[in-house]
Amino acid sequence: xxxxxxxxxxxxxxxxxxxxxxxxxxxxxxxxxxxxxxxxxxxxxxxxxxxxxxxxxxxxxxxxxxxxxxxxxxxxxxxxxxxxxxxxxxxxxxxxxxxxxxxxxxxxxxxxxxxxxxxxxxxxxxxxxxxxxxxxxxxxxxxxxxxxxxxxxxxxxxxxxxxxxxxxxxxxxxxxxxxxxxxxxxxxxxxxxxxxxxxxxxxxxxxxxxxxxxxxxxxxxxxxxxxxxxxxxxxxxxxxxxxxxxxxxxxxxxxxxxxxxxxxxxxxxxxxxxxxxxxxxxxxxxxxxxxxxxxxxxxxxxxxxxxxxxxxxxxxxxxxxxxxxxxxxxxxxxxxxxxxxxxxxxxxxxxxxxxxxxxxxxxxxxxxxxxxxxxxxxxxxxxxxxxxxxxxxxxxxxxxxxxxxxxxxxxxxxxxxxxxxxxxxxxxxxxxxxxxxxxxxxxxxxxxxxxxxxxxxxxxxxxxxxxxxxxxxxxxxxxxxxxxxxxxxxxxxxxxxxxxxxxxxxxxxxxxxxxxxxxxxxxx
Numbered sequence: 001x002x003x004x005x006x007x008x009x010x011x012x013x014x015x016x017x018x019x020x021x022x023x024x025x026x027x028x029x030x031x032x033x034x035x036x037x038x039x040x041x042x043x044x045x046x047x048x049x050x051x052x053x054x055x056x057x058x059x060x061x062x063x064x065x066x067x068x069x070x071x072x073x074x075x076x077x078x079x080x081x082x083x084x085x086x087x088x089x090x091x092x093x094x095x096x097x098x099x100x101x102x103x104x105x106x107x108x109x110x111x112x113x114x115x116x117x118x119x120x121x122x123x124x125x126x127x128x129x130x131x132x133x134x135x136x137x138x139x140x141x142x143x144x145x146x147x148x149x150x151x152x153x154x155x156x157x158x159x160x161x162x163x164x165x166x167x168x169x170x171x172x173x174x175x176x177x178x179x180x181x182x183x184x185x186x187x188x189x190x191x192x193x194x195x196x197x198x199x200x201x202x203x204x205x206x207x208x209x210x211x212x213x214x215x216x217x218x219x220x221x222x223x224x225x226x227x228x229x230x231x232x233x234x235x236x237x238x239x240x241x242x243x244x245x246x247x248x249x250x251x252x253x254x255x256x257x258x259x260x261x262x263x264x265x266x267x268x269x270x271x272x273x274x275x276x277x278x279x280x281x282x283x284x285x286x287x288x289x290x291x292x293x294x295x296x297x298x299x300x301x302x303x304x305x306x307x308x309x310x311x312x313x314x315x316x317x318x319x320x321x322x323x324x325x326x327x328x329x330x331x332x333x334x335x336x337x338x339x340x341x342x343x344x345x346x347x348x349x350x351x352x353x354x355x356x357x358x359x360x361x362x363x364x365x366x367x368x369x370x371x372x373x374x375x376x377x378x379x380x381x382x383x384x385x386x387x388x389x390x391x392x393x394x395x396x397x398x399x400x401x402x403x404x405x406x407x408x409x410x411x412x413x414x415x416x417x418x419x420x421x422x423x424x425x426x427x428x429x430x431x432x433x434x435x436x437x438x439x440x441x442x443x444x445x446x447x448x449x450x451x452x453x454x455x456x457x458x459x460x461x462x463x464x465x466x467x468x469x470x471x472x473x474x475x476x477x478x479x480x481x482x483x484x485x486x487x488x489x490x491x492x493x494x495x496x497x498x499x500x501x502x503x504x505x506x507x508x509x510x511x512x513x514x515x516x517x518x519x520x521x522x523x524x
Contacts, residue, residue: 007425010481017364017477024371032378038370039377041385041459044329047100048319052312054093062093069301070312071095073267087381095312098383116218116303117194119211120253121261121273122160122169127182127201127208146187154180154188154199160212165256167212177210189267200263202270209270211263215253218266220246222283224303226296236296238272240285240303247283255279264303271302332389339393343400351407353498357482358403365399365474369467387456388463395467398442402475405438406431406483417510420498421487428480435475443468 028036042049054062054070067090074095075088087098159173182201192198194214201208222241229235242250253262254276263273274287287299340362347355369392376382409431413423446465450458486492 008481008484010484013477013481017473020473020477021364021367021371024368024375028371028374032375036374038373039381039383040329041383041388042098042100043385044389045100047098049099050097050318051091052095052097054095054312065301067093067095069304087383115192115194116221116264116266117214118216118218118250119198119214119263119265120167120257121209121263122167122197122212123173123177123210124261124273125177125208127205147191150186150188151191151193155193155196157196159199159210160197169210173210177208180208182208186268189269192268198265198268200265200268200270202273207270207273209263209273211265211270214265216246216249218264218303220249221303222246224300226293226300227286228293235289236291236293237289238287238291238296238300238303240287242283242285250283250285251279251281255281266302272299328386329389332386332393336389336393336396339396343396347400347403351498353486353492354403354407354410354483357479357486358400360482361403361474361479362396362399364478365467365470368470368473372466372470382462383459384463385456385459387460391460391463392467395464395471398439398464398468399471399474401438402435402471403479405434406475406479409434410483415510420493420495424483424487432476436472439468439472 025036028034052074054067071088071090074097086100087096089096153176156176159170159176160167161170162168177199180199182205186201194217196213198211199208200211220243222243224238224240227237227239229237257276258278259275261273261275263270265271272287274289291299343362344355344359347358349355351358373382373384377384406428409427410420410423413427414420418426443465446461446468450461450465453461486498491497
């Protein structure tokens with residue numbers, strides 16, 4: 001038979017909580033490398049954060065598609081820096097770039113609009129295997145030198161002869177192209193000179209090319225769409241249209257270069273190199289091949305948004321040293337420690353044994369919160385920053401408030417004449433409604449703040465909301481069962497130990513006063 005309302009089997013609740021902790025830390029230690037440390041934001045570990053604000057020519061809000069494509073392009077540039085842990089996220093109409101550590105100076109230059117240009121293919125070969133990968137951090141530490149070396153070898157004017165439509169590979173071009181290898185990290189990415197020839201690779205690294213200077217900028221592309229296969233033909237296609245200026249340039253090129261290739265180059269990578277089949281004078285161009293639907297969609301997006309219909313302004317660029325980040329973390333931990341100490345002192349002074357149970361509950365809450373932070377950092381990339389630390393510090397008060405509501409309800413029950421043991425189930429039934437309502441309001445406020453806020457404020461709202469949910473777990477599975485166990489022990493339920501002696505004395509006096517008043521009324 002089920003126990004009466006408010007009466008529970010505390011062993012089951014505590015056992016379930018222990019199971020949760022065991023599973024949680026099994027995931028912490030046996031997944032994701034087993035390193036039990038949360039992912040820290042750059043304001044705690046040091047690094048660079050750049051916020052780029054998107055603008056459109058007419059001042060309207062940029063489309064979600066263009067922002068997503070811009071994020072992908074900038075993310076490729078950030079990854080080219082060669083530093084692990086970099087992150088590029090959308091924050092409203094902003095793109096936020098974070099580079100941890102002391103190697104993020106180049107992040108401030110990554111807001112340049114991605115460069116898409118069309119170059120003539122002068123020669124092409126199968127790509128050779130790349131050399132051994134450089135040590136971690138080399139590309140970032142020697143970036144300027146690597147870019148200059150790449151320009152000297154891959155954009156040497158001597159690679160081509162002639163000019164205009166008479167461009168041709170120079171005598172040394174074959175040797176230079178053969179010696180050129182395709183690397184996963186390209187120091188020249190986004191830094192090539194459009195007025196010089198270029199040695200470049202396809203995006204999949206299978207082909208390498210000798211290309212002439214850019215003869216048509218990607219900004220002249222008006223639209224690009226993915227189209228299904230025409231009747232009797234295999235493979236999806238990309239239908240491309242140019243603006244008026246680009247249309248005439250493209251018509252001139254295709255007229256003079258039938259059976260020649262034109263390379264669409266995005267940040268030094270060849271995304272497509274179709275062969276010109278015939279002169280295209282109306283600007284309507286079709287790129288065909290053995291493409292899948294997804295391949296043509298990706299290619300159309302690159303051609304459409306490679307040179308973005310947006311401009312970016314650097315609205316914020318912050319560099320935080322590792323020393324400052326460590327000092328900020330220490331300050332946050334000290335603030336949290338002081339807050340906890342004050343709560344502990346107050347609870348022990350005012351509630352005694354019940355205060356000790358509060359301390360145990362807060363400690364176990366901290367254990368759960370830490371494990372969840374580690375896993376969220378691995379699974380969704382959540383980073384703990386100073387705003388998040390502030391959210392956790394405030395949540396200490398939220399959690400302690402739940403204990404106070406419960407304990408004060410117990411006192412009310414005891415004032416009405418009930419014993420400590422009988423007061424707990426009745427007091428819990430009434431207190432939990434208040435606790436649930438209070439935490440629901442706090443969680444709702446955190447959710448609304450997270451939805452409408454941006455940047456650091458979102459981190460604050462996220463940690464505060466998460467702590468509110470975990471507060472309910474601890475109160476229901478730990479605090480309440482521990483208080484029930486205390487009522488079943490004669491020594492632990494001693495009024496002097498529980499701090500409820502004064503309340504029980506007051507209840508005894510009230511009962512005596514009521515009895516005396518009743519006796520006096522009877523005699524009268």
